[in-house]
Amino acid sequence: MRHLLAIEGLSPTTIGELLNLAESYVLLNRSGKTQRDVLRGRTLINLFFEDSTRTRTSFELAGKRLGADVINMSVSTSSVKKGETLLDTASTLNAMQCDLLVVRHDQSGAPNLLAQKVEAAVINAGDGTHEHPTQALLDALTIRRHRGKLEGLVIAICGDVGHSRVARSNIHLLNAMGCTVRVVGPPTLMPAAVEELGVTVFHDMMAGLADADVIMMLRLQKERMTRNLIPSSREYFRFFGLDSAKLAAARADALVMHPGPMNRGVEIDSAVADDPSHSVIREQVEMGVAVRMAVLDRLSRPAVMPERLIRPAAGSRR
Amino acid sequence: MHGMSLTAVRDTLISGARVIDPASGLDQVADVLIQGGLVADVAQGLTAPDGGETVRAEGAVLCPGLVDMRAELGEPGREYRETIKSAARAAAASGITTLMALPDSVPAIDDPALVRLLRARGEETGTLTILPYGAVTRGCAGEQLAELGLLREAGAVGFSDGGRAIGPARLMRLALSYARGFGGIVVQHPEEPSLAEGGAATEGELATRLGLPAIPAVAEAIQVARDIALARLTGGHVHFAHVSTATALDLIRAAKAEGLGVTCDTAPPYFDLNEIAIGEFRTYAKLSPPLRTEADRRAVVAALADGTIDAVASDHQPRDADDKRLPFALASAGGAGLMTLLPITLAQVHGGAISLPRAIALMTAGPAQVLGLPLGRLVRGGVADLCLFHPERAWKIEAGRMPGKAQNTPFDGRAVEGRVIGTWKAGRRVFG
Numbered sequence: 001m002r003h004l005l006a007i008e009g010l011s012p013t014t015i016g017e018l019l020n021l022a023e024s025y026v027l028l029n030r031s032g033k034t035q036r037d038v039l040r041g042r043t044l045i046n047l048f049f050e051d052s053t054r055t056r057t058s059f060e061l062a063g064k065r066l067g068a069d070v071i072n073m074s075v076s077t078s079s080v081k082k083g084e085t086l087l088d089t090a091s092t093l094n095a096m097q098c099d100l101l102v103v104r105h106d107q108s109g110a111p112n113l114l115a116q117k118v119e120a121a122v123i124n125a126g127d128g129t130h131e132h133p134t135q136a137l138l139d140a141l142t143i144r145r146h147r148g149k150l151e152g153l154v155i156a157i158c159g160d161v162g163h164s165r166v167a168r169s170n171i172h173l174l175n176a177m178g179c180t181v182r183v184v185g186p187p188t189l190m191p192a193a194v195e196e197l198g199v200t201v202f203h204d205m206m207a208g209l210a211d212a213d214v215i216m217m218l219r220l221q222k223e224r225m226t227r228n229l230i231p232s233s234r235e236y237f238r239f240f241g242l243d244s245a246k247l248a249a250a251r252a253d254a255l256v257m258h259p260g261p262m263n264r265g266v267e268i269d270s271a272v273a274d275d276p277s278h279s280v281i282r283e284q285v286e287m288g289v290a291v292r293m294a295v296l297d298r299l300s301r302p303a304v305m306p307e308r309l310i311r312p313a314a315g316s317r318r
Numbered sequence: 319m320h321g322m323s324l325t326a327v328r329d330t331l332i333s334g335a336r337v338i339d340p341a342s343g344l345d346q347v348a349d350v351l352i353q354g355g356l357v358a359d360v361a362q363g364l365t366a367p368d369g370g371e372t373v374r375a376e377g378a379v380l381c382p383g384l385v386d387m388r389a390e391l392g393e394p395g396r397e398y399r400e401t402i403k404s405a406a407r408a409a410a411a412s413g414i415t416t417l418m419a420l421p422d423s424v425p426a427i428d429d430p431a432l433v434r435l436l437r438a439r440g441e442e443t444g445t446l447t448i449l450p451y452g453a454v455t456r457g458c459a460g461e462q463l464a465e466l467g468l469l470r471e472a473g474a475v476g477f478s479d480g481g482r483a484i485g486p487a488r489l490m491r492l493a494l495s496y497a498r499g500f501g502g503i504v505v506q507h508p509e510e511p512s513l514a515e516g517g518a519a520t521e522g523e524l525a526t527r528l529g530l531p532a533i534p535a536v537a538e539a540i541q542v543a544r545d546i547a548l549a550r551l552t553g554g555h556v557h558f559a560h561v562s563t564a565t566a567l568d569l570i571r572a573a574k575a576e577g578l579g580v581t582c583d584t585a586p587p588y589f590d591l592n593e594i595a596i597g598e599f600r601t602y603a604k605l606s607p608p609l610r611t612e613a614d615r616r617a618v619v620a621a622l623a624d625g626t627i628d629a630v631a632s633d634h635q636p637r638d639a640d641d642k643r644l645p646f647a648l649a650s651a652g653g654a655g656l657m658t659l660l661p662i663t664l665a666q667v668h669g670g671a672i673s674l675p676r677a678i679a680l681m682t683a684g685p686a687q688v689l690g691l692p693l694g695r696l697v698r699g700g701v702a703d704l705c706l707f708h709p710e711r712a713w714k715i716e717a718g719r720m721p722g723k724a725q726n727t728p729f730d731g732r733a734v735e736g737r738v739i740g741t742w743k744a745g746r747r748v749f750g
Binding site: 008087107196 | 521522523525526527528529530531532534598599640643644645646647648
């Protein structure tokens with residue numbers, strides 16, 4: 001694995017190895033120790049063409065805990081509009097001898113384009129409405145820690161599936177790992193032919209949540225209203241917002257997840273978001289750091305010994 | 319350099335080729351004598367003229383110079399993409415001797431002086447006749463009708479807003495009505511604008527996987543259906559460009575059966591490629607309209623064979639690397655098409671879908687008939703615009719190695735059979 005551009009195309013074995021490695025980093029992080037030798041002397045650049053405090057911070061923390069030199073570059077869309085192209089940026093980065101490049105961009109496929117031109121390993125931190133692979137990995141790790149497995153679970157992904165890179169990455173990952181995946185939302189927010197990705201589509205949320213093990217809520221952007229995809233946020237909340245009444249359709253021990261940031265009262269009721277017996281939203285953030293450590297670790301080495309992925313040796317690695 | 323005047327042209331005998339002229343139904347092995355820029359004779363056993371040249375062409379096909387009824391030129395305004403000189407060089411190497419230029423240049427061809435300018439610039443090349451379309455609306459902006467009468471008088475071959483659909487129904491109605499009075503056809507880019515806006519790929523599983531803004535295929539049929547109704551209402555002639563879907567072709571087939579003034583063309587990508595060509599965000603395969611499903615591609619092939627499609631145009635749209643090396647949705651749509659017009663169309667002959675005379679008709683007499691022009695013929699006494707090609711000669715399409723400046727082919731890496739070995743413009747050899 002040279003880059004992490006998408007979940008689509010990753011084998012269940014690779015996904016499993018990444019989750020196992022991430023699990024070991026959860027334990028490390030909780031122990032309060034660090035392993036700064038893993039990425040010592042390596043340069044990690046967070047290249048964000050789109051604002052995202054939480055994802056950038058998560059990658060920054062992951063890089064620092066592994067000893068990388070971390071640099072944050074926020075490229076405002078205005079400077080892009082002035083004519084600096086993605087490929088100009090790539091050539092700048094090559095000159096800086098960056099080892100790991102974390103990219104967030106509002107255009108689908110932008111990290112793929114960069115990956116063709118930069119020498120660094122590219123990690124997609126969310127591109128347009130395409131994929132957000134580390135989010136899917138952290139979601140899977142969160143579920144696995146609570147349920148002990150992924151295979152056989154029923155997962156309902158709810159809301160603006162059409163515009164969601166989180167949904168696409170999760171659909172690919174959960175299908176690869178043997179889950180049953182449902183998507184729930186109004187038809188105007190469903191991408192065309194989404195069932196071809198291996199999901200069942202529900203427009204009635206109660207039916208979609210019936211006996212679900214996990215409910216993944218997606219963020220609804222205000223722009224969807226102005227573009228007439230849905231008439232109003234109150235109507236949306238009435239039919240597709242997760243409240244305790246709809247939650248009751250799922251399994252009694254169902255997990256509630258959200259990639260954040262949440263629109264409370266739009267796609268999720270605060271009472272549900274903050275209910276510790278269901279919500280694992282805070283834990284997702286913790287898993288995010290561990291998963292990103294695992295991805296950075298894995299991509300920083302060209303060849304990987306499989307057993308190293310499963311049980312990280314204590315002490316020095318090289 | 320070759321001289322410009324006809325007197326400088328050497329008389330030439332092209333001997334032994336299979337001579338195909340779809341307009342007259344000619345298809346036989348014969349010799350063709352070119353004298354004074356004209357086809358002096360077509361017969362077997364002709365002898366070479368004194369002091370003239372003989373081109374032995376056994377195994378090759380000689381046909382009228384190709385007539386490309388839809389091509390965008392970088393000039394005026396976007397010379398960084400392509401100049402007329404560069405396009406003419408590529409056209410000559412592609413067997414194209416007449417090219418209809420789209421008007422959405424910078425400035426748009428919405429003034430009679432610009433029509434005359436483009437025609438003159440074509441003549442200056444000495445190798446390529448350029449017949450520009452006039453803009454339907456001023457600036458091709460879709461609002462105010464351009465001076466269609468004056469444009470036509472200056473030599474506009476028809477009217478079009480180029481890659482932009484004529485959106486409002488009232489505007490299209492007026493354009494069809496008014497153009498009819500001057501004998502001009504209206505060439506429509508058939509994509510319902512509100513459905514197509516911002517789209518980069520055909521809606522469906524692939525666009526969903528790639529997370530690309532998508533256009534439903536039905537955007538084409540909706541525009542076609544409306545414009546057929548307006549052609550019926552006005553008695554005008556609407557021509558649909560680069561038609562790419564089965565449902566639109568069904569509508570056009572029915573409209574033709576009804577006897578309406580409806581014609582259409584398509585372009586090689588739409589019968590040779592499907593949406594899979596965009597693969598992992600390959601912007602060189604980003605076209606407008608976008609590539610379609612395999613079922614639609616097959617429907618286009620069927621419509622080439624059954625006569626629903628009147629012409630195959632190059633749909634040449636020069637782009638430079640900076641236009642294309644962008645995230646997919648931001649990259650400019652369009653492919654260079656001149657050099658691939660003949661070989662990709664011949665692939666349908668080799669595949670058995672259409673006959674060789676039919677393929678040639680689609681690139682010669684077909685477009686000439688749509689536009690009502692006495693072009694695309696190979697007859698005794700006619701102007702010697704000729705294309706000589708070897709139908710089986712294999713070569714590989716390679717971006718970066720094609721003649722002319724525009725290298726943005728969606729067919730990069732593709733092996734094809736069929737290569738132009740000689741092009742004559744008014745009797746003068748301009749390629750080969």
